[in-house]
Amino acid sequence: MLLGRVMGTAVCTIKYPGTEGVKLLVVQPLNKTLEPVGGLQVAADVVRAGPGDLCVMVRSREAALAMPDIKFVPVDLALVGIVDELAVQPEGEFELVMRRGWNPYYGKGQP
């Protein structure tokens, strides 16, 4: 699952059976610091997001499961949540590499 920003809408007049009525949005996948990752993609919308919204997206087979009725549809990216608040700790706050030997992780935030 990943973050994405809605950049626009895509309109299709001819769609595969089962995907009629599903809104298609053009999204930019983002990382945790909201920097773009890769190019624009098209996602199916089930949460009524609009342009400019920051969203949670799901990829692969699970995107089709987000559809309201028919779950066996050719969809590989879906918006499943609209983000109200994103709180990410700054880089370097936590140890993100594992070293040889024991790496104890008990205790909040302790490497």
Next chain:
Amino acid sequence: MILGRVVGTVVTTISHTAFKNRRLLVVQPLGVEGEPPDADFIALDNTQAGIGDVVLVNREGNGARQVLNNPDAPVISVIVGLVDSVYLE
């Protein structure tokens, strides 16, 4: 499954019904020394994990649906364990 550290939280009021009453967390996978870390992602919490915790994350849909006990959940990444320690040879 992979090991990662919880580095953030995501709050959504409008979301798919499978996400209700569960927290979404930003997870940064742990890497080994000298190699670039994998890209961060969002995971659904099933263990009451918090920011700073090292967690075990299932990144596969069928396992996630079993954990959530919902055969139609549009979820791929789900946190299934809190890691106490890791030993590397």
